[in-house]
Amino acid sequence: MTHAQYVFVSYTLTAIVLGGIGLWLWLDRRARLAELKRLEESGVRRRSQDRAGHRA
Amino acid sequence: MSDTIAPARRFSLTALANPTRFLSYSGKILPWLGGLSAIILIVGLYMSFTAPADYQQGITVRIMYVHVPAAWLSMMGYMVMAVSALGTLIWRHPLADVSIKAAAPIGAAFTFLALATGSLWGKPMWGTWWVWDARLTSVFVLFLMYLGIIALQRAMDDPVKAARPVAILVLVGTVNIPIIKFSVNWWNTLHQPAAVIRMDGPTIDPSMLWPLLVMAVGFTLLFFFMHMVAMRTEIWRRRIASMRRASAREQRGAAKPVLAE
DSSP states (O other), X not given: OOHXXXXXXXXXXXXXXXXXXXXXXXXXXXXXXXXXXXXXXXXXXXXXXXXXXXXX | OHHHHHHHHHHHHHTTSOHXXXXXXXXXXXXXXXXXXXXXXHHHHHHHHHXXXXXXXXXXXXXXXXXXXXXXXXXXXXXXXXXHHHIIIIIOOHHHHHHHHHHHHHHHHHHHHHHHHHHHHHHHHHXXXXXXXXXXXXXXXXXXXXXXXXXXXXXXSOHHHHHHHHHHHHHHHTTHHHHHHHHHHHSOOSSOOOSSSSTTOOOSOHHHHHHHHHHHHHHHHHHHHHHHHHHHXXXXXXXXXXXXXXXXXXXXXXXXXXXXX
């Protein structure tokens, strides 16, 4: 490998790892928000919320 | 009786930063934090690729602009977890354990990057991908600590029960942080000694120091951006779990009279 290739691989790997973590965080966030919405729509409420869905 | 007193006590301790308030504040801060980290990282990348090549290392010195910030962030991420562990053990802060769980995978990713880019820098400069010297070994131990903490958190179903053992494990691992920092001074290592954070000031030329510092600021903001996103998701995950539990309890309660008949 040439020196330029070592530099290229380092930056590419950094982009892949940080991009991968970012993607995982985004997908996890999206899935949890969708789950929360499903639960609220099916009538499940948190203890601090009244039946109409407002915070007590 | 104690059931009615305990929530009141908890409320007084957490009145300043409860999860709902955190969600509200962090929702406002997040777009700014994300935008700022993106801008600073773009500027940092531009500076990294326009900085002069090193007179000995040539262009491989550019690996430094991702390797060193990743290494700093690997330690900072662990210190964020250590402070959060104190929050769990001393103040029983409800967000402290959420913070540990959110920080661990991000810290592990930065530690992996520090190891991998270090290896990619070591091969052309040292002639080897890896040596078991004190600096490399102690950072590898840090990576294992992160993995151990992630494993322990996910091994227990109830995050409330997992919080204390996880916090204790985090604090035990904190002993490794000064070992990493001073390993290059205490032992004879192939890894070079500190060149930026040292008592007599940085020994790097400003033309290389500035891109490094800008990248470090960009990485730090990115870490806190990701940490905040992960904390918010974790709060929602715990809310979902408690809502499911409450719903199951309600259903059981409704089913009982029928069974009694």
